[in-house]
Amino acid sequence: xxxxxxxxxxxxxxxxxxxxxxxxxxxxxxxxxxxxxxxxxxxxxxxxxxxxxxxxxxxxxxxxxxxxxxxxxxxxxxxxxxxxxxxxxxxxxxxxxxxxxxxxxxxxxxxxxxxxxxxxxxxxxxxxxxxxxxxxxxxxxxxxxxxxxxxxxxxxxxxxxxxxxxxxxxxx
Numbered sequence: 001x002x003x004x005x006x007x008x009x010x011x012x013x014x015x016x017x018x019x020x021x022x023x024x025x026x027x028x029x030x031x032x033x034x035x036x037x038x039x040x041x042x043x044x045x046x047x048x049x050x051x052x053x054x055x056x057x058x059x060x061x062x063x064x065x066x067x068x069x070x071x072x073x074x075x076x077x078x079x080x081x082x083x084x085x086x087x088x089x090x091x092x093x094x095x096x097x098x099x100x101x102x103x104x105x106x107x108x109x110x111x112x113x114x115x116x117x118x119x120x121x122x123x124x125x126x127x128x129x130x131x132x133x134x135x136x137x138x139x140x141x142x143x144x145x146x147x148x149x150x151x152x153x154x155x156x157x158x159x160x161x162x163x164x165x166x167x168x169x170x171x172x
Contacts, residue, residue: 029054030128054125064123079122092117123169131158131172 032048039048061072070081093114094100107113139150155172162170
C-alpha cells in the first residue's frame with residue numbers, strides 16, 4: 001500500500017465531493033405525482049399518484065400515535081406500532097400481578113384485549129390544505145422577529161380556524 005501526500009488525498013476527496021449530488025428531502029404526499037420521474041429514476045416501480053391521497057389506501061392506514069407513527073391493521077381499529085411508541089400503554093396495563101413489561105402479553109381473544117390509557121391519542125389524517133400563501137401573506141418583506149411573529153400569528157389563526165370543528169386537530 002502506498003501513501004499519498006495529504007494534498008493529493010484532499011484533492012481526491014474534493015473531487016469526489018463535488019461529483020456527489022444529493023436528491024433527498026421530505027415531500028408531501030400530494031407532491032408525489034409531480035416527482036414521478038425522479039421516483040422512477042430512484043427505482044420506485046409504483047404509481048406515485050396512488051400515494052397522493054392521504055384519505056385513501058395505503059396512506060389512510062398510517063396514523064400518528066403517541067410520539068410516533070402506526071398503521072391500522074384491521075377494520076376494527078387494531079394498530080401496529082413500535083414498542084417504544086406504545087410503552088406508556090404497556091405501563092398503564094401492567095401491574096404487580098401481570099408484569100407485561102417484562103413478560104409480554106398476547107390477547108387470546110377480544111375479551112382479553114387491553115385499552116389504552118384515557119389520554120392516549122391516535123390522530124388520523126383526513127386531508128391536507130396548502131396554506132403557504134396564507135402563512136407568508138403578512139410576513140413578506142419582514143425580517144427577524146417581525147417575520148417570525150407574522151408567521152406564528154398566521155399559523156395560530158389557521159389552526160384555530162381549522163380546530164373550530166369539534167374533534168379535529170390541526171397543525172401547520
